[in-house]
Amino acid sequence: DRSSAASDVYKRQISDNATYSGTSSSTLNILNTVGLDNYQYYCQVREDDATCYTASNATRLIVQSTVWYDNAGTLEWSNGTPDLLTIAVIDAAYNTTSDGSFSACQLIINASNLLTITDNFYVEVENNLTVNGNVLVFPYGSFVQNNDAGIVNGAVLSDKTRIAVEKLTGILNSNQEYTYWSSPVVGETINDGLAESDIDRRFWFNAQNYRDSTQETNNNNATVAGQDDIDDNANDWTYINAGSVMQPGVGYAATHDLFVNPGSYKYIFEGPFNNGIYNIFIYRNDAETADNNWNFIGNPYPSAIDANLFLAANSSIDQTVGSTSGAIFFWSHNTAASGTTNGNENLNYSQSDYAIINMSGQTAGGDGVMPTRHIPSGQGFFISMTNSAPSTNVGANIERGTVVFDNSMRVTGNNSQFFRNNIVDQDNKLWLNLTSDNGVFNQILIAYLDGATNADDGMIYDAHKNLSSNANSILYSLTDANEKKFAIQGKASTSLTLDEVVPLGFYTSINVPTLYTISIAQIEGAFMNDNSVYIKDLLLDTIHNLSDDGDYTFTSETGEFNSRFEIVFQPEALSVNENEIDNSDLSIVELGDGDVKFSVGKNLIIKQIEIIDVTGRTVYILKANNATEVYNLSRLSQAAYIARVNLSNGQTITKKAVKLK
Numbered sequence: 296d297r298s299s300a301a302s303d304v305y306k307r308q309i310s311d312n313a314t315y316s317g318t319s320s321s322t323l324n325i326l327n328t329v330g331l332d333n334y335q336y337y338c339q340v341r342e343d344d345a346t347c348y349t350a351s352n353a354t355r356l357i358v359q360s361t362v363w364y365d366n367a368g369t370l371e372w373s374n375g376t377p378d379l380l381t382i383a384v385i386d387a388a389y390n391t392t393s394d395g396s397f398s399a400c401q402l403i404i405n406a407s408n409l410l411t412i413t414d415n416f417y418v419e420v421e422n423n424l425t426v427n428g429n430v431l432v433f434p435y436g437s438f439v440q441n442n443d444a445g446i447v448n449g450a451v452l453s454d455k456t457r458i459a460v461e462k463l464t465g466i467l468n469s470n471q472e473y474t475y476w477s478s479p480v481v482g483e484t485i486n487d488g489l490a491e492s493d494i495d496r497r498f499w500f501n502a503q504n505y506r507d508s509t510q511e512t513n514n515n516n517a518t519v520a521g522q523d524d525i526d527d528n529a530n531d532w533t534y535i536n537a538g539s540v541m542q543p544g545v546g547y548a549a550t551h552d553l554f555v556n557p558g559s560y561k562y563i564f565e566g567p568f569n570n571g572i573y574n575i576f577i578y579r580n581d582a583e584t585a586d587n588n589w590n591f592i593g594n595p596y597p598s599a600i601d602a603n604l605f606l607a608a609n610s611s612i613d614q615t616v617g618s619t620s621g622a623i624f625f626w627s628h629n630t631a632a633s634g635t636t637n638g639n640e641n642l643n644y645s646q647s648d649y650a651i652i653n654m655s656g657q658t659a660g661g662d663g664v665m666p667t668r669h670i671p672s673g674q675g676f677f678i679s680m681t682n683s684a685p686s687t688n689v690g691a692n693i694e695r696g697t698v699v700f701d702n703s704m705r706v707t708g709n710n711s712q713f714f715r716n717n718i719v720d721q722d723n724k725l726w727l728n729l730t731s732d733n734g735v736f737n738q739i740l741i742a743y744l745d746g747a748t749n750a751d752d753g754m755i756y757d758a759h760k761n762l763s764s765n766a767n768s769i770l771y772s773l774t775d776a777n778e779k780k781f782a783i784q785g786k787a788s789t790s791l792t793l794d795e796v797v798p799l800g801f802y803t804s805i806n807v808p809t810l811y812t813i814s815i816a817q818i819e820g821a822f823m824n825d826n827s828v829y830i831k832d833l834l835l836d837t838i839h840n841l842s843d844d845g846d847y848t849f850t851s852e853t854g855e856f857n858s859r860f861e862i863v864f865q866p867e868a869l870s871v872n873e874n875e876i877d878n879s880d881l882s883i884v885e886l887g888d889g890d891v892k893f894s895v896g897k898n899l900i901i902k903q904i905e906i907i908d909v910t911g912r913t914v915y916i917l918k919a920n921n922a923t924e925v926y927n928l929s930r931l932s933q934a935a936y937i938a939r940v941n942l943s944n945g946q947t948i949t950k951k952a953v954k955l956k
Contacts (some may be wrong), residue, residue: 296648297496299715309406309512310819312706314675324362325480327492328937340453340659348931353694355722357464358384359374359380359381359382360381360383360384360632360672360836361373361374361375361376361381361382361383362383362384362386363383363384363385363386363387363389363394364386364387364655365386365387367905370387370388370389370394370556370804371624376395376397377397377398377399377400378399378400378764379397379398379399379400379419379421379441380504381399382399382400382401382402382403382624383397383399383400383401383402383403384403384404384405384651384701385402385404385405385408385410385428385432386405387402387408388407388408388409388411389408389409389410389411390411391411391412391416391417391418391436392411392413393633395416396417396418396419396707397419398418398419398420398421399404399418399419399420399421400420400421400422401420401421401422401423401424401425402418402420402423402424402425402554403425404424404425404426404428404429404430405426405427405428405924406427406428407428408428408429409428409429409430409431409794410428410429410430411430411431411433411437412430412431412433412436412437413433414433414434414436415435415436415708415711416436416437417436417437417438417439417598417707417708418438418439419435419439419440419441419707420439420440420441420445420858421439421440421441421442421445422440422441422442422445422450422488423445423446423447423448423459424440424445424446424447424448424568425448425449425879426448426449426450427449427457428457428880428915429457429459429460430450430457430459430487431459431461431606432458432459432460432461432597433801433893434461434462434463434561434566435620435625436569437597437598437599437672437706437707437708438598439596439598439702439706440570440571440702440705441571441702441703441705442702443570443571443702444571445567445570445702447481447567447570448569449717450481450566450567451482451566451567453648456565456566458480458565458566458567458568459562459563459564459565459605460479460480460563460565460568460597460672461561461562462476462479462550462561462562462563462564462607462672462673463559463560463561463562463851464562465559465561466557466558466559467551467557467558467559467560468557470493470550470551470552471550472550472551473496473500473548473550473626474492474548474550474551474626475546475547475548475561475591475593475625475626475674475675475676476488476489476541476546476547476548476549476593476673476674476675477541477543477544477545477546477547477592477593477595477673477674477675478541478542478543478547478562478564478593478595479564479567479568479569479594479597479672480565480566480567480568480569480597481539481543481566481567481569482538482540482566482567483537483564483565483566484537484538484539484541484789485497485536485537485538485539485541485547486538486561486723487565488541488564488565489547489549489562490562490563491551491552491553491560491561491562491641491679492549492550492551492562493550493551493552494537494552495534495535496549496550497534497535497547497548497549498532498533498535498547498548498549499532499533499535499545499546499547499548499591500531500532500533500546500589500590500591500832501531501532501533502531502577502578502579502580502588502589502590502591502680503578503580503689503690503693504526504528504530504531504533504580505524505525505526505578505580505581505586505588506526506528506530506582506583506586506591507522507523507524507525507526507527507583507587508522508527508583508585508586508706509521509522510522510523510525510907511523511525515663520955522585522586522587524586524587524589525782529938531589532548532809533564535547541564541571542626543573543575543595543700544573544592544593544595544698544700545575545576545591545592545593546591546592546593546675546676546677547593547675548591548675548768550851552569562928565672568597569595569596569597569701569703570596571596571701572700572701572702573699573700573701574694574697574698574699574948575592575697575699575700575945576695577592577678577680577695577696577697577698578590578640578680578689578693578695578696579680579682579684579686579693579694579696580693580695580794581682581692581694582691582692583948584682586716586732587679587759588679588680588681588682589677589678589679589697590677590678590679590680590796591675591676591677592675592676592677592678592698593673593675593676594670594671594672594674594676595675595700596672596700596702596705597672597673598672598705598707599669599670599671599672599705599706599708600643600669600670600700600704600705600706601668601669601704601705601706601739602652602668602669602670602893603668603747604652604703604704605623605670605700605704606621606653606654606755607650608699608704609678609698609699610681610755610922615770617919621653621654621753621754621755621756622651622652622653622679622754622783623651623652623653623670623676623677623678624649624650624676624677624678624756625649625650625651625660625666625676626649626660626675626676626677631734635648636819647788649661649677650665650666651666651782651783651824652666652668652756653754653755653757653758653783653785654744654746654755654756654785655724655739655740655742655744655756655757655758655783655784655785656724656726656740656742656783657734657740657783657949658726658738658739658740658758658782658783658905659737659738659816661736661737663728663736663738664856665701665726665738665816669706678698679754680694680696681753684696697921707767722742722743722744722745722819722820723743723787723788723791723818723819723820723821723822723823724740724742724743724817724818724819724820725740725742725815725818725823725862726739726740726743726815726816726817727739727740727770727799727813727815727816727830727862728742728812728813728814728815728816729768729769729770729801729811729813730812730814730950731768731805731809731810731811731812732809732810732951733807733809735767735805735809735811737768737769737770738770738782738816739760739770739771739772739781739782740782740783740784741772741781741784741786741797741862742756742783742784742785742786743785743786743787743788743790743791743820743822744756744785744786744787744788745788746785747785747786747787747788748785748787749774749775749786749787749790750774751779752785756783756784756785757779757781757783757784757785758781758782758783759780759781759782760780760781760782767804767805768801768802768803768804768805768811768879769801769802770799770800770807770813771799771800771801771802772784772796772799772800773795773798773799773800773857775798775874780800784797791822792864793826793864793865794864794865795863796861796862796863797861797862797863797952798857798858798860798861799830799859799860799861799862800838800855800856800857801851801855801857801859802855802856802858803851803853803854804853805853806853806909806910806911807909807935808850808907808908808909808935808936808950808951809849809850809851809937809952810849810850810852810935810937810949810951811849811850812846812847812848813830813841813846813847813849813860814827814841814845814846814847814850815841815842816825826842826861826864826865827840827841827843827864827865827866828840828841828842828843828864829841829862829863829865829866830844830847830860830862830863831859831860831861831862831863832847832849832859832860833858833859833860834856834859835849835947836862837947837956838866840866848878848909848949850911850937850939850949851911851947852910852911852912853901853910853911858929875949876895876896876897876899876942876946876948878948878949878950880895880896880897880948881893881894881895881938881940881950882894882895883938883952884952885954886925887956888927888929889927889928889929889930889931890925890927890956891925891926891927891928891930891954892923892924892925893919893923893924893926893938893940894920894922894924895923895948896922896925896941898922899922899938899940899942899943899944899946900919900920900922900942900943901920901921901922901923901924901941901944902918902919902920902941902942903916903917903918903919903941903942904916904917904924904926904938904939904940904941905917905938905939905940905941906928906936906938907935907936907937907939908936908937909934909935914931914936915928917933931954932954933954933955933956934952934953934954935951935952935954936951936952936953936954937949937950937951937952938950938951938952
């Protein structure tokens with residue numbers, strides 16, 4: 296800042312033994328060097344004098360400091376709690392759980408002292424960190440440096456590392472499940488950072504080799520036209536040697552070794568904190584332009600980063616400025632590996648299990664956990680490079696772009712809790728869940744936003760579902776043209792009226808009797824809160840109020856159905872009324888000798904019963920005209936069946952039952 300109007304002097308911080316010259320503030324760089332004598336050093340350059348000044352004749356300005364120390368058995372700050380204008384010195388054990396988060400201009404940790412940053416607490420440093428003692432960061436703790444030029448001193452002494460960052464895997468249920476990693480520290484090796492992983496199953500993703508020109512069917516190595524988000528010749532995932540150094544901003548995948556019981560497992564990364572600006576190369580293979588140009592990167596910092604700021608820095612709606620498609624994909628495993636799921640292994644995981652963040656919002660992955668608007672420390676994730684992104688050709692059909700990470704994206708918390716604005720000011724959003732009685736979970740988002748259109752806007756607003764052949768069951772939304780399946784669909788805010796119709800698609804490969812359920816997971820915005828959300832089942836000619844009457848349950852044959860369901864916002868006169876009872880009011884009891892009794896309460900009459908087998912085939916259509924009916928079903932084998940019961944009020948109830956005799 297200009298020190299005074301009268302002297303027309305600019306002050307800029309300089310380092311010892313550095314030389315600067317110039318006639319304005321713009322010719323000097325801020326290096327934020329703070330001496331251990333509690334002085335900051337500044338060089339003065341007058342506007343009317345181009346004289347060169349060195350650090351030896353710089354001005355010294357006193358900077359406040361405070362020391363954490365043991366004052367006769369009481370741990371306290373010597374000069375009050377530090378802030379971003381204060382040098383903080385740790386001269387006794389400091390634990391953020393008991394002693395609190397804090398910020399500092401510069402942080403010095405004296406020898407033999409440990410700073411522990413515990414879960415949901417943080418330490419924020421404007422400039423440099425000097426570690427003569429030790430720092431331990433818990434899995435959900437955060438260390439943030441604000442200055443991209445800030446340095447970390449003293450973190451490594453000979454073969455001893457003074458900084459450790461702990462991270463936890465998600466809940467792992469088998470030793471086949473992968474975790475996506477990114478190192479938050481400098482110089483960590485695969486063998487040390489991923490020491491607990493299976494040495495034979497550690498990989499990085501070579502995006503230059505990724506090309507998806509054809510798709511498989513049921514993992515049978517036979518190809519058909521189209522894409523399935525699987526590399527055609529299986530050379531994208533590349534084994535990485537134990538001694539390889541984990542590079543900042545690069546993603547790594549590994550399975551856990553010595554698996555004993557389902558649970559989370561702790562990994563430890565040791566070395567100086569990563570800090571500052573990282574430009575990470577990403578690639579696309581233009582030998583195929585219809586596929587997604589997947590790249591596997593990761594958060595390089597020991598703190599979370601804001602997903603909105605990351606997307607804003609690396610993408611744009613017209614996809615000509617940024618390199619990425621505008622969507623972040625987190626691995627969120629739930630579905631078991633299958634031999635019929637497409638991939639390059641004998642057993643492959645469903646591509647539909649990714650949680651997604653883009654500018655329209657976010658959706659939960661296979662585990663049902665909705666991501667917040669941040670990318671955790673140590674987290675690897677996928678992005679897609681756009682076909683129109685600025686790039687440099689680095690080989691035959693291979694284009695290279697850049698993704699940037701910088702300190703402006705970092706946050707002191709994990710953003711797991713946020714405060715909503717008044718719903719009048721919110722964008723209108725509708726999240727729908729697809730679940731089943733045998734473990735299916737799938738989520739989609741329809742968001743009405745300024746800037747989005749009702750067509751395909753690219754992944755910044757419209758994130759696509761991966762191909763349905765890789766999933767047991769999925770729900771997705773469609774455009775009127777039905778050309779894409781959407782996990783997140785951004786639509787024009789002006790199109791949301793009571794006349795709005797959202798086509799939904801449904802796919803299932805489950806060939807046993809299954810009850811599927813569509814439900815509202817969450818809503819936002821004035822329109823969504825003021826109006827009911829209805830689902831139309833065009834196959835059964837019914838309409839159901841999801842807002843007032845809750846979940847909608849149905850059965851289905853296997854296959855893809857893009858014309859069965861719609862979301863609407865006003866009821867229509869159809870052939871039957873909305874549901875008035877649930878399937879708990881329907882009783883199915885096996886009496887013996889093949890007799891099965893069907894009963895319904897609430898003064899209703901059973902009109903028809905349809906029995907459906909494991910293949911989705913109707914095996915009986917039984918006429919009825921009473922509240923209780925008994926049928927001899929001795930010809931049915933011992934297996935599970937679905938009963939679809941039509942009632943006198945026009946309602947259809949579906950219920951699963953197992954024939955035991």
